C-alpha cells in the first residue's frame with residue numbers, strides 16, 4: 001500500500017480517489033441499513049409499533065479524516081485511513097425509547113451478520129458532559145469489483161431525546177476549544193440529565209398505557 005508522507009499528498013490522494021473510497025464505505029453503509037430496515041419491520045410485526053424513528057448515514061469528509069489523523073497523532077497515510085479510523089462510514093439510528101436501542105443492539109450481536117468490533121455504552125455510562133448514546137463498531141463484508149473486504153462502520157444508537165441534546169450541544173460547544181467555561185458545561189450536563197429522566201419517564205408511560213390497554217381488552221372479551 002502506498003505511504004503518503006505529507007498531509008497535502010494524502011489530501012490530494014483522497015480528493016483524486018474520492019469515488020473509489022466512497023464506493024467502499026457506501027457499500028458497507030447499504031448492507032447495515034438493509035439489516036436495520038429488516039429489524040425495524042420485524043419489530044413492527046411483533047410489537048405493533050415502530051422502534052426506529054430515523055436512520056441517517058454519512059461518509060466522513062476528507063477534511064475531517066485529516067483532522068482526526070492529526071488529533072490521534074496517526075501517520076498521515078492511506079493505511080491509517082483504512083485500518084485505524086473506524087468511523088469513516090457512520091450510521092445514526094434514532095430510536096423511540098431507550099429499550100429499543102438495546103433490542104436492536106442485541107439483535108445485531110446475536111444474528112451474526114456482522115462482526116462486532118467494539119461497543120461503548122454511553123447510556124449506562126454517560127460521558128462527563130452528559131452525552132448519551134450507544135456506539136458500535138461493526139465489521140461489514142463488502143464486495144466491490146469482485147474483491148471482498150471487511151469495512152468498519154460506526155453505528156450510533158440513541159433516542160429522539162438523546163439526539164435532541166447531542167445535536168444542540170454539538171452546535172453550542174462540542175470540540176470548540178474557545179469555550180470551556182465550567183458553568184456552560186454544568187448547564188449542558190444538567191440539560192442532558194433532565195432529558196435522560198424524561199426518556200425514562202416516557203418509557204414508564206408507554207408501559208402504563210399498554211398495561212391499561214391489555215386490561216381493557218381482557219375486560220371487554
Ligand code: 0O2
Pocket residue numbers: 087090120127129131135165166167169170174
Ligand atoms: P462526527 O462529525 O459526529 O462524526 P473518536 O472516535 O476518536 O473521536 P472517541 O471518544 O473514541 O473519539 O469516540 P466516541 O466517544 O465513540 O465518539 C465518536 C462520535 O460520537 C463523535 O464523532 C460524535 O458524533 C459523537 N460524540 C461523542 N461524544 C460526543 C459529545 O460529547 N457530544 C456530541 N454532540 N457528540 C459526541 P466525531 O468524529 O467526533 O464527529
